[in-house]
Amino acid sequence: MHYNVLRRSIKTKNKSVYRWYYSYIDPESGIKKQKVIPECKSRAEAYAFISTLPDLDRKTVLIKDIAKDMFIPGSSHVERLSEHGRKLTFETLQRHRGLLDKIVSAFGEMELKDLTPAIVDNHLRSLENRSGGWKNSFLETLSYIYKEAPFCGCEGLIKPNFMRFSRNTKKADIFTTEELNRFFDKELWENSRDHLIFLCIASFGLRLGEARALQLRQFIFDKNAVVIDGFCKRNGERTNYNKKGSNEDKKWRVAVAPDTTMQLVYNYSFLNQIQADEFVFVKEGKLPVRNEYLEDVFERQLTKAGIEKNGRKLVPHSLRFTYVTRMRRDLPAEIVQKIVGHTSIEMTEYYTRAAIPEMVAAIQNAIPAVNGLFE
Known part of the structure; x- marks a missing residue:
């Protein structure tokens, strides 16, 4: 058990009341922390509450962590692609790295499980200066992140269906x-x-x-x-x-x-x-x-x-x-x-x-x- 349940007596308005708390050791700092369990009236409710909390042993892997070594010549990622028959040219690797930089800039601090199709679609639709072809290339590179995720400790993730963009984009306008x-x-x-x-x-x-x-x-x-x-x-x-x-x-x-x-x-x-x-x-x-x-x-x-x-x-x-x-x-x-x-x-x-x-x-x-x- 990574969380402990305890009941404490506190004084409020000159009378004692009991409140339920949970405690745990913060995996990053090693400091013991204690927090109140909201609206809890029994031990059963306390255990039900902590069952909803994240596993303290689970390592947080951000999108930037997954993308860090992707599409770099000689990396394990590129070697795996090659072993699966995907022999990418240096130019293609560079193109994907450029798009990875854009993905990390937009979503790098997020966990992949929290990245929804709506978040991605809203971001791409906001890029008025990008063509439909560029946005589809962005989505293609993003799909590689989902394929790489299991090798970085992110198991059980399924890539959502992202809406693709039409390539019939408007021609550039001119300046006055x-x-x-x-x-x-x-x-x-x-x-x-x-x-x-x-x-x-x-x-x-x-x-x-x-x-x-x-x-x-x-x-x-x-x-x-x-x-x-x-x-x-x-x-x-x-x-x-x-x-x-x-x-x-x-x-x-x-x-x-x-x-x-x-x-x-x-x-x-x-x-x-x-x-x-x-x-x-x-x-x-x-x-x-x-x-x-x-x-x-x-x-x-x-x-x-x-x-x-x-x-x-x-x-x-x-x-x-x-x-x-x-x-x-x-x-x-x-x-x-x-x-x-x-x-x-x-x-x-x-x-x-x-x-x-x-x-x-x-x-x-x-x-x-x-x-x-x-x-």
Whole structure:
């Protein structure tokens, strides 16, 4: 018996009354504790009450404890998956680890038995900036926690049925001129690196992965041009081809850049002594900043700038959508298509290194348009 029952006499209003208590040794502190049993009138009721209390010998295992070593190369978790025929690539392991970080941030201090479908669904529905596909990936990673739980001492848990999300999500919305100016107000940013990488996204019409992959050699400063010749995957691996491309068909493109942004990139690279083949925007050592980090920065900056979504989908990709919309004010659709790299038959001939000089020359007349992006 881990709980003891006792009856004590206490004085109240000048008369003695009996009350029932239970005592136990706290397993964490080793201190003996004693608490009153509410509305108890007999020993039978006292024992009935303590029968409802948790087992003091049961070890509390939190969700963060289960997730701690999951999807780490060489861990017992990954070895078990491999033995069951699940040979996950390093990129897949990194993707799951990123999602585990989000799960632990939201539910890490809870026990898995207390995590209900309603709690998970309410959390995911509150993430307006996440797509249905991302939320389903979140649920997929969460299901692995239930499979790992028995190996961490959590027996008898059955994974609930979580409601999945439709992948037909709304396209990103665009910023107004006022919102762009508020978003890029330098006074609101914690550091110049984060400010500049998002300014590059907005100034060159980049995807987030393309911005993370930027190396100094891609900038042609005297021509206000940027060669987009690769992107960074979520695991930090840089490709030498663009989206929809491959090693055989790289689908490179060239974007024009505003004078002010090019000057800021030049100053930043000079100040930080960035070499031609080095990443411009790094977080740890020489590695590019992480995708999830930038998504979090974007959300914080919206709040700091006082930009309310009001039902709109404002995500980092909104800056690319805004770029396309604004460039279309002054340029034909075909030119904008080439700059932003949208798939078309006409674009194919441009995507070889030999064509880069011609591509740079072909878009020089777009410089006035790009200089008016934030006006």
